[in-house]
Amino acid sequence: MTPGRLEARGVGKSYRSGRGGTTVALTDLSLSVEDGAFVSLVGPSGCGKSTFLDCVAGLEPYDTGELLLDGRPITGPDPRTAVVFQDPSLLPWRSTADNIAYGMTLRRKGTAADRARKTAELVELVGLTGFERHYPGELSGGMRQRVNLARALATEPELLLMDEPFGALDALTREQLQVELERIRLAGRVTVLFVTHDIEEAVFLSDRVVTMTGRPGTVSSVFDVDLPRPRDPSVKRSPAFTALEERLWGRLHSPVATR
Numbered sequence: 442m443t444p445g446r447l448e449a450r451g452v453g454k455s456y457r458s459g460r461g462g463t464t465v466a467l468t469d470l471s472l473s474v475e476d477g478a479f480v481s482l483v484g485p486s487g488c489g490k491s492t493f494l495d496c497v498a499g500l501e502p503y504d505t506g507e508l509l510l511d512g513r514p515i516t517g518p519d520p521r522t523a524v525v526f527q528d529p530s531l532l533p534w535r536s537t538a539d540n541i542a543y544g545m546t547l548r549r550k551g552t553a554a555d556r557a558r559k560t561a562e563l564v565e566l567v568g569l570t571g572f573e574r575h576y577p578g579e580l581s582g583g584m585r586q587r588v589n590l591a592r593a594l595a596t597e598p599e600l601l602l603m604d605e606p607f608g609a610l611d612a613l614t615r616e617q618l619q620v621e622l623e624r625i626r627l628a629g630r631v632t633v634l635f636v637t638h639d640i641e642e643a644v645f646l647s648d649r650v651v652t653m654t655g656r657p658g659t660v661s662s663v664f665d666v667d668l669p670r671p672r673d674p675s676v677k678r679s680p681a682f683t684a685l686e687e688r689l690w691g692r693l694h695s696p697v698a699t700r
């Protein structure tokens with residue numbers, strides 16, 4: 442995987458509501474995510490995090506500003522980008538292996554043998570060895586999200602967009618998946634933009650955490666996370682970690698951030 446570089450310059454986005462009104466979701470949002478970086482977006486509910494991610498994914502058009510992936514404007518869904526949502530929405534009639542391979546098959550990536558080899562590698566990478574032939578209904582929520590992650594990685598994206606991917610999981614599974622994502626990313630080098638409500642999760646995973654204001658959302662501040670990698674959950678109890686968490690919490694609860 443070659444990591445991609447994302448650049449947002451003054452992005453604005455409004456929705457038209459059913460009753461003829463307009464909701465301004467984003468205003469003048471600028472940020473850059475350099476090749477191979479892991480950047481999290483945190484902010485109050487409804488501030489436009491998912492909207493921004495959808496615009497970057499090319500799933501929603503934006504009204505103003507520029508969104509560039511490797512210097513080229515994002516005008517729609519792009520094969521260089523993969524998205525992981527909170528709901529894995531796997532194909533229920535396909536096994537773990539077939540769900541993972543599905544995107545590769547659709548895009549006719551490599552030969553059938555190449556795809557089988559890649560699928561086996563990914564099954565191992567996300568810790569699902571032994572569950573290759575299980576169907577989604579036979580997997581736990583955490584396992585389904587692992588399949589979802591492997592499915593996204595199978596397309597060898599430059600940019601991985603993750604919208605609250607672990608939000609529906611219990612605390613223990615969530616932590617396990619955070620550790621796995623840290624490991625997977627270090628093994629594969631992909632640029633990640635990650636949306637979460639969870640400050641601890643954002644600090645644990647990120648090189649940088651970007652806080653957003655209340656709606657209409659824009660960047661309120663950027664925090665560098667200088668904790669060494671690979672990170673182990675025990676880092677969450679370190680003074681450097683908790684100090685950063687507190688600064689972020691303070692920022693998100695300041696009058697400017699909530700507006």
Ligand SMILES: Nc1ncnc2c1ncn2[C@@H]1O[C@H](COP(=O)(O)OP(=O)(O)OP(=O)(O)O)[C@@H](O)[C@H]1O
Pocket residue numbers: 456457458464465466484485486487488489490491492493656
């Ligand atoms: N498809 C849509 N049509 C109309 N309005 C929308 C649409 N999607 C989002 N909005 C509005 O845009 C604003 C931003 O929503 P968005 O889901 O991006 O926020 P968020 O920060 O991801 O929220 P949360 O943290 O609660 O998931 C909200 O006011 C929401 O009502």
